[in-house]
Amino acid sequence: MADITVRIKRLDPDVALPTYAYAGDAGLDLRASESAEIAPHRRALIPTGLAIAIPDGYAGFVQPRSGMALKQGLSIANTPGLIDAHYRGELKIIAVNLDPERTIHIERGERIAQLVIQRVPVVELVEVGELDETDRGTGGFGSSGTE
Numbered sequence: 615m616a617d618i619t620v621r622i623k624r625l626d627p628d629v630a631l632p633t634y635a636y637a638g639d640a641g642l643d644l645r646a647s648e649s650a651e652i653a654p655h656r657r658a659l660i661p662t663g664l665a666i667a668i669p670d671g672y673a674g675f676v677q678p679r680s681g682m683a684l685k686q687g688l689s690i691a692n693t694p695g696l697i698d699a700h701y702r703g704e705l706k707i708i709a710v711n712l713d714p715e716r717t718i719h720i721e722r723g724e725r726i727a728q729l730v731i732q733r734v735p736v737v738e739l740v741e742v743g744e745l746d747e748t749d750r751g752t753g754g755f756g757s758s759g760t761e
Contacts, residue, residue, distance in 0.1 A: 616657035616743070618669060620666055620668055620739050621666065622666045623664065624663060624664060625663050625664060625665055625704055629664060629723075630723065632645075632729055636722075643728060644707065644728065645725050646660050646707075646721070646723065646724050646725060647664075647722060648722055649659055649721050651717050651719055652718045653711065654714050654715055657691050657709065657711075658708075658709050659708055660708075661706050662699070662707065665704055666705065667702060667746070668697060668698070668701075669699060670699050672697060672699055672731055672733055673699060673734045674705075674730070675696060675729070675731075675732060676696075676707060676729055676730075677693065677695075677728050677730060678690050678693055679728055682725075682726065683712075686718050687711055687716070688711060689710050690707060690708060690727060691710040695708065705729075707727045709726065
């Protein structure tokens with residue numbers, strides 16, 4: 615049984631709806647609605663032929679598929695791509711080819727990304743003069759060491 619219901623519309627009547635590959639998966643597989651070629655170190659906007667209505671209090675996060683990332687160097691330029699609850703346009707993937715030598719060939723219908731729907735809180739910001747102290751403090755990148 616689903617935890618939430620998300621309405622989806624096919625903008626291309628022949629595209630497959632997103633599906634989970636396995637029971638318990640977090641990400642729904644998104645497929646390309648057009649074939650494309652992405653040269654090394656280049657980007658391409660890949661349409662899915664789908665639009666969705668994410669409920670208030672939730673957002674969609676588009677993430678790379680690990681197999682495509684490992685085998686071909688396909689990633690998402692703005693990973694994770696954010697889909698706000700009130701966006702109703704076509705879902706498109708900003709794909710990037712991280713392979714330094716090989717062009718990536720994407721076929722229509724190929725699984726190219728994953729969509730994760732998550733609850734997101736509405737946050738109230740409170741401006742203060744000082745923040746509380748923590749063990750980490752202002753330590754940033756690499757502050758916890760390499761081992």
